[in-house]
Amino acid sequence: SDGKNKGLIVQVEFYVNENTFKERLKLFFIKNQRSSLRVRLFNFFLKVLSCLLYILRVLLDDPRARPLSLSVLRSLIIWVNRPLPLWALQVTSLILSLWLSSFYDCLCDGNVWEQVLRIPFILEMISAVPFVITVILPSVRNLFIPVFLNCWLAKHALENMINDLHRAIQRTxxxxxxxxxxxxxxxxxxxxxxxxxxxxxxxxxxxxxxxxxxxxxxxxxxxxxxxxxxxxxxxxxxxxxxxxxxxxxxxxxxxxxxxxxxxxxxxSGGNYSRYRAQTEKHVVLCVSCLKIDLLMDFLNEFFAHPRLQDYYVVILCPAEMDVQVRRVLHIPLWAQRVIYLQGSALKDQDLMRAKMDDAEGCFILSNRFEVDRFAADHQTILRAWAVKDFAPNCPLYVQILKPENKFHVKFADHVVCEEEFKYAMLALNCVCPATSTLITLLIHSSRGQ
Known part of the structure; x- marks a missing residue:
C-alpha cells in the first residue's frame, strides 16, 4: 500500500512540475525549435544594431570642435557627443537585449552564480547598466560606454542561432x-x-x-x-x-x-561533392562493418548491370578502411566509381557528407554470415530510421536477416529478408540473393522514372 501511494505521489509531482508557468515558458522559448530560433535571431539583431549605432555615434562625433586644453584632452576619453535620438535608440536596444538575456538565464536550469559570472552576462552588464544609469541621471547622458563590446555578444548569439537553425530545418x-x-x-x-x-x-x-x-x-x-x-x-x-x-x-x-x-x-574520406551529387547519379551503401565478402558481392552485383555503369557508389561505414578493402577499392574497375567515407548513418553530419538527400537510393545491408543476426537487424533498423528521417525522399533498400524484424522497417521502399530468399535463390545459382534482389529493384525503379 505504501509503495503504491508513493508511486502516485511521484507521478502527481512530475505532472505538476511539467505544467508550471516556468516549464511552459521553457517549452515555448527553448525546447520549441522555431520559436527559439526567432528569439535568438531577434537577440542577434539587437547586438548588431547596438554596434551599428555605436559606429553612427562615432561618425556624428567631432572632438576637434573643442579647445585642446589638458582637461579637455582627458575628458575626451570619458565624455562623448551623443545626440538625444541616438541615445534613445541605444537605450532601447541595450535594455531589450539585457532583458532578453536575463530572461533566458532565468529559464535555464543551473546555479545562479554560474549564470551571473558568465562572460556574456558580464559584457551585457557593462554595456547596458550604464545606459540605465543615464536614464535615471540625465547629467551623465554623454558618458562614454564601450558598446562596441557587443560584437562578442553578437558572435555568441550567432553560434547559438546556427545551432537552433540546424535543429529547426532538420539539417546540420x-x-x-x-x-x-x-x-x-x-x-x-x-x-x-x-x-x-x-x-x-x-x-x-x-x-x-x-x-x-x-x-x-x-x-x-x-x-x-x-x-x-x-x-x-x-x-x-x-x-x-x-x-x-x-x-x-x-x-x-x-x-x-x-x-x-x-x-x-x-x-575519414572528406565529403562527396554537392556538384557531383546534382550532376551525376550515386547510391549510398550503409553498413556497420564492411567485410570484404559483402563488398565484393555488392560491387559485382551492382556493376554487372549495364544500366548502372554510370553510377557512383558512396560507402558510409563507421570503421576505418582495412587493408583488404583498400586493395579492392584500388582496382581500376572500381577506383573511380567507389568512394569510401568513414562515418555513421546515425549522424546527420555524415549523411550530409554522403549527400544522402541527392542519392538515387540508399542500401542498408548486413553481412549474411553474422553470428548474432538479431543484433545485426537492430543496427539495420536504427540506420534505416535515421536515413528515412534525414532524407525522406531517398529510396530506401533494406536487407533484413530475420523475417520477424521486417515489421520495423515497413516504411522502407523495398525490404528483402535474406532468410526468405536464401533457398529459392540458391537454386538459381545466385551468390548473394538479397543484394541481387535489391539491385534489381533499383534497376526497375530507375527504368520507371
Missing part, C-alpha cells in the same frame, strides 16, 4: 563549417574591438577616424607595419599591446582546431 552543417564560422567571427570581433578602442582613445591623441583605425589594425595584424599611422598616447598603445597578445593566443587555437578538423575529415 559539418563541424568544419562551424569551425570556419567561429574563426571568421572571432577575427571580425578582434578587429572591430581594436578599431573602436583605438579610435576612441586617440580622440585625445591623433584624432583618428574609423577608417584610419581600420587601416592601422590591418597593417599591424598583417605584420606589414608601415608606421605612417601610429597611436600617440599610452592608453591606446597599451590597448594595441593587449589586442596583439590576445590575437596571438586566440587565433592559433582556432587555426589549430580548424587544421585538426581538416585532417580528420581527410582521414
Amino acid at each position: 552543417h559539418s563541424a568544419m563549417f562551424n569551425q570556419v564560422l567561429i574563426l571568421i567571427s572571432t577575427l571580425v570581433c578582434l578587429m572591430f574591438t581594436c578599431i573602436c578602442g583605438i579610435q576612441h582613445l586617440e580622440r585625445a591623441g591623433n584624432n583618428l577616424t574609423l577608417f584610419d583605425s581600420l587601416y592601422f589594425c590591418v597593417v599591424t595584424f598583417s605584420t606589414v607595419g608601415f608606421g605612417d599611422v601610429t597611436p600617440k598616447i599610452w592608453p591606446s598603445q597599451l590597448l594595441v599591446v593587449i589586442m596583439i597578445c590576445v590575437a596571438l593566443i586566440v587565433l592559433p587555437i582556432q587555426f589549430e582546431q580548424l587544421a585538426f578538423l581538416w585532417m580528420e575529415r581527410q582521414k
